[in-house]
Amino acid sequence: MELVQFGCEDWLNVWEKSAKVDIAQSTIESMTLEEILELEPDGGKSFMANLMKEKFSYGWIEGSPAFKKEVAKLYEKIPVDNILSTNGATGANFMAVLGLVGEGDHVIAQYPSYQQLYDWPKTLGAKVDYWKINEEEGWRPKLSELRELIRPDTKLICLNNAAQPTGAILDVVFLREVSKIAREVGAYILCDEVYLPLNEKTDYAPIADIYEKGISTNSISKTYSVPGIRVGWIATQDAALADEFRKIRDYTLICTGVFDDAIAALILKHKEKVLARARGIVKENLEILKEWVKNEPLVSMIFPNDVSVSFVKFNQLDPGKTEDFAIKLLKEKGVLIIPGNRFDLPGYARIGYCTDKKTLCEGLRLVSEYLREYEN
Numbered sequence: 309m310e311l312v313q314f315g316c317e318d319w320l321n322v323w324e325k326s327a328k329v330d331i332a333q334s335t336i337e338s339m340t341l342e343e344i345l346e347l348e349p350d351g352g353k354s355f356m357a358n359l360m361k362e363k364f365s366y367g368w369i370e371g372s373p374a375f376k377k378e379v380a381k382l383y384e385k386i387p388v389d390n391i392l393s394t395n396g397a398t399g400a401n402f403m404a405v406l407g408l409v410g411e412g413d414h415v416i417a418q419y420p421s422y423q424q425l426y427d428w429p430k431t432l433g434a435k436v437d438y439w440k441i442n443e444e445e446g447w448r449p450k451l452s453e454l455r456e457l458i459r460p461d462t463k464l465i466c467l468n469n470a471a472q473p474t475g476a477i478l479d480v481v482f483l484r485e486v487s488k489i490a491r492e493v494g495a496y497i498l499c500d501e502v503y504l505p506l507n508e509k510t511d512y513a514p515i516a517d518i519y520e521k522g523i524s525t526n527s528i529s530k531t532y533s534v535p536g537i538r539v540g541w542i543a544t545q546d547a548a549l550a551d552e553f554r555k556i557r558d559y560t561l562i563c564t565g566v567f568d569d570a571i572a573a574l575i576l577k578h579k580e581k582v583l584a585r586a587r588g589i590v591k592e593n594l595e596i597l598k599e600w601v602k603n604e605p606l607v608s609m610i611f612p613n614d615v616s617v618s619f620v621k622f623n624q625l626d627p628g629k630t631e632d633f634a635i636k637l638l639k640e641k642g643v644l645i646i647p648g649n650r651f652d653l654p655g656y657a658r659i660g661y662c663t664d665k666k667t668l669c670e671g672l673r674l675v676s677e678y679l680r681e682y683e684n
């Protein structure tokens with residue numbers, strides 16, 4: 309079993325602590341515990357008082373009733389029993405792929421997207437075909453190409469919606485077509501949905517509601533702004549599949565912990581407030597990003613539609629020098645981005661524009677400055 313290095317995670321592991329100006333992260337500016345507790349009308353006093361008396365046992369093994377109830381509200385067709393808590397969305401994706409894929413299975417994966425969605429099935433011995441995204445399609449893949457890739461024995465299609473690192477959204481009409489193609493051969497669809505589109509006009513829905521063999525994975529790490537609590541979940545209409553995932557959980561996780569579960573349930577209970585905060589940050593910062601791109605001839609971008617990741621193109625950078633540029637940008641200007649080669653897309657970079665405004669403005673200014681100083 310050979311596991312390849314996780315490109316963007318490895319980059320962050322090595323470099324993120326040296327950043328003075330971090331515009332690489334995909335989370336919408338993380339909330340403090342104080343901000344989280346203030347979601348409650350009494351400032352979290354009774355929440356904390358209850359927690360102080362709680363025994364820190366394993367707690368509810370597959371997620372507390374309060375947590376599962378809140379997660380179930382995010383879907384139309386998912387019974388509470390088919391929701392399982394996981395250690396983040398990475399834990400959910402890991403479990404879904406492990407539960408569905410084995411040696412020799414055929415998998416189709418949106419590519420590039422979140423690396424776990426294609427390299428983890430490959431590690432398990434699957435034959436993974438890439439369903440490539442196209443810049444000219446707004447970073448979406450083409451349905452016609454999926455029709456060419458699908459096989460009678462295709463076991464799983466892996467999607468990321470909205471997608472990392474581009475922020476591209478697969479809308480409901482598109483997903484229904486994907487489901488139709490999958491249904492013809494009985495394939496499952498796994499969709500990592502950590503980047504929730506925040507524009508209310510977007511025609512968005514989780515795959516677990518759209519498709520009877522759909523599996524939605526999600527967490528409170530990105531749009532919900534709390535990656536410091538390692539809680540995600542997996543949701544599917546298929547009860548037998550949920551049981552399969554339950555079995556894997558016993559080997560890999562047991563539970564997400566009393567404290568993390570309680571905070572995750574609190575975040576989701578107040579999701580309207582949390583999402584309003586997130587929406588405010590995204591809208592304001594996206595305007596700053598757009599203004600920068602408009603005035604900076606050395607970059608261009610297909611703007612994300614109110615999704616927290618963005619992918620910038622460096623118009624005059626030699627694509628072969630993308631990582632070198634990013635390392636020198638960090639060393640000389642203190643600015644952290646993620647070079648696009650870490651997503652197999654050299655010549656571009658992920659900019660996490662949903663940080664605080666001052667950091668974003670300073671980071672963009674320094675990128676512009678360094679684009680002029682860097683020698684290709």
Ligand SMILES: Cc1ncc(COP(=O)(O)O)c(C=O)c1O
Nearest residue numbers: 396397398422472502527529540
């Ligand atoms: C698409 C996607 N899924 C999952 C994760 C990790 O999520 P979590 O913190 O919930 O494990 C990331 C982090 O960058 C991501 O981009």
